[in-house]
Amino acid sequence: MKPINVGLLGIGTVGGGTFTVLQRNCDEITRRAGRPIRIVAVADKNLELAKQVTGGACRLTDDAFSVVTDPEVDIVIELIGGYGVAKQLVMQAIENGKHVVTANKALLATHGNEIFKAAQDKGVMVGFEAAVAGGIPIIKAVREGLTANRIEWIAGIINGTTNFILSEMRDKGLSFDTVLKEAQRLGYAEADPTFDIEGVDAAHKITILASLAFGIPMQFDKAYIEGISKLDAVDIKYAEQLGYRIKLLGITRRTDEGVELRVHPTLIPAKRLIANVEGAMNAVLVQADAVGATLYYGKGAGAEPTASAVIADLVDITRMHTADPENRVPHLAFQPDAMVELPMLAMDDVTTSYYLRLRVADKTGVLADITRILADEQISIDAVIQKEPADGETEADLIMLTHQTREKCIKAAIVKIEGLGVVTGHVTKLRMEELGK
Numbered sequence: 001m002k003p004i005n006v007g008l009l010g011i012g013t014v015g016g017g018t019f020t021v022l023q024r025n026c027d028e029i030t031r032r033a034g035r036p037i038r039i040v041a042v043a044d045k046n047l048e049l050a051k052q053v054t055g056g057a058c059r060l061t062d063d064a065f066s067v068v069t070d071p072e073v074d075i076v077i078e079l080i081g082g083y084g085v086a087k088q089l090v091m092q093a094i095e096n097g098k099h100v101v102t103a104n105k106a107l108l109a110t111h112g113n114e115i116f117k118a119a120q121d122k123g124v125m126v127g128f129e130a131a132v133a134g135g136i137p138i139i140k141a142v143r144e145g146l147t148a149n150r151i152e153w154i155a156g157i158i159n160g161t162t163n164f165i166l167s168e169m170r171d172k173g174l175s176f177d178t179v180l181k182e183a184q185r186l187g188y189a190e191a192d193p194t195f196d197i198e199g200v201d202a203a204h205k206i207t208i209l210a211s212l213a214f215g216i217p218m219q220f221d222k223a224y225i226e227g228i229s230k231l232d233a234v235d236i237k238y239a240e241q242l243g244y245r246i247k248l249l250g251i252t253r254r255t256d257e258g259v260e261l262r263v264h265p266t267l268i269p270a271k272r273l274i275a276n277v278e279g280a281m282n283a284v285l286v287q288a289d290a291v292g293a294t295l296y297y298g299k300g301a302g303a304e305p306t307a308s309a310v311i312a313d314l315v316d317i318t319r320m321h322t323a324d325p326e327n328r329v330p331h332l333a334f335q336p337d338a339m340v341e342l343p344m345l346a347m348d349d350v351t352t353s354y355y356l357r358l359r360v361a362d363k364t365g366v367l368a369d370i371t372r373i374l375a376d377e378q379i380s381i382d383a384v385i386q387k388e389p390a391d392g393e394t395e396a397d398l399i400m401l402t403h404q405t406r407e408k409c410i411k412a413a414i415v416k417i418e419g420l421g422v423v424t425g426h427v428t429k430l431r432m433e434e435l436g437k
């Protein structure tokens with residue numbers, strides 16, 4: 001059977017893993033794809049690295065544009081990253097009639113609408129399984145496995161680096177910087193690790209999932225994003241005492257008023273499976289009307305787990321290569337008037353429960369003042385813990401869990417609470433999600 005020819009752009013962590021797994025499992029992959037998948041060209045700025053990984057088994061170049069114009073290439077795999085040259089390469093590959101596989105969630109979340117439109121017009125496929133939750137086949141699950149369902153919400157631990165940092169800090173008492181360096185050494189972190197830490201990478205991924213789930217265009221610019229850099233170890237401890245774990249979650253939910261799209265540290269009941277996802281592992285919980293809740297768990301980062309998803313797309317495209325473009329699985333389920341029917345919800349209008357931590361004077365009447373402010377904003381309290389002041393101190397931590405309320409109400413209450421003379425400094429606010437019954 002005639003092989004399908006692949007051009008690989010970028011042979012770093014994921015590119016290297018892809019080359020290795022394709023070679024190692026060559027026979028099985030060929031059998032499953034129905035024909036051999038052959039890497040005919042590799043482009044990387046570092047030719048020495050390319051030589052080392054490939055053993056010189058194919059054409060090597062430092063000019064990625066020569067690969068996307070190469071008439072011999074059927075599928076281009078983009079594993080360079082970023083939105084600059086990667087976008088030009090992907091657009092040129094499509095323009096030249098080549099199918100594309102990419103792990104680049106930053107590129108898709110910000111330019112996906114343009115890329116998928118170009119691919120649709122040209123009748124080529126764009127595979128992006130590796131772009132969300134690495135090796136977990138979540139794109140396939142949402143696009144194909146759950147296709148009968150009306151998806152209600154998706155919540156996921158979709159950044160391995162931050163989950164690894166939170167787990168290692170909690171379990172081993174290691175410092176943030178030490179664990180981040182380890183995540184970089186293990187190849188989990190983005191080229192710019194602030195994308196991981198500040199929640200941007202998770203926001204890219206949840207933007208893609210929201211598009212797939214609700215049939216809306218990618219709207220990364222409307223995502224609310226808060227990372228873990230301001231998370232305090234004391235809140236992780238108090239959350240545990242209250243029976244919760246703090247995880248950086250990407251959440252998207254269809255409500256009557258619009259679509260929520262948000263990333264922030266979130267308290268989750270410790271008994272939920274997803275609360276026990278540790279290290280660089282990812283997990284995505286999908287709530288859908290027919291099937292109910294389904295949970296997908298696995299490695300979201302690293303060379304071979306991500307390669308597994310890249311190669312799954314290669315095999316898919318190889319199988320569908322000859323199918324009529326009109327009858328392939330659509331890239332996304334775009335609906336022309338989805339924007340009107342399903343506007344994106346501003347963060348102020350999102351409803352959730354909250355964990356509040358305040359530093360208060362150890363005086364009578366303090367709690368009454370605070371609860372009055374919350375009541376004025378129609379916020380009801382679920383639980384309160386007041387810590388004893390440490391020896392020699394006159395202030396103590398007060399932790400409150402609220403029932404569901406709107407973000408704008410909690411913000412208004414916090415402004416008033418911070419204005420009380422008995423409250424020192426800022427109120428720490430973390431969001432909570434029950435994620436099931």
Ligand SMILES: NC(=O)C1=CN([C@@H]2O[C@H](COP(=O)(O)OP(=O)(O)OC[C@H]3O[C@@H](n4cnc5c(N)ncnc54)[C@H](OP(=O)(O)O)[C@@H]3O)[C@@H](O)[C@H]2O)C=CC1
Nearest residue numbers: 010012013014043044045064079080081103104301302306
């Ligand atoms: N690492 C992971 O676990 C995961 C990564 N991803 C995504 O996969 C993509 C690749 O990530 P990763 O493999 O970690 O990144 P790496 O930095 O390890 O690999 C990228 C490679 O591309 C090379 N490169 C950069 N610019 C060019 C260019 N203009 N022409 C040719 N080669 C170039 C780099 O060379 P040099 O180093 O010399 O710049 C490097 O070898 C990114 O989009 C990332 O977000 C997705 C899921 C998981």
Ligand SMILES: N[C@@H](CC=O)C(=O)O
Nearest residue numbers: 159160161188190301
């Ligand atoms: N930096 C990302 C890599 C995979 O997408 C992560 O840590 O999850």
Ligand code: NA
Nearest residue numbers: 129132134136
């Ligand atoms: Na995936």
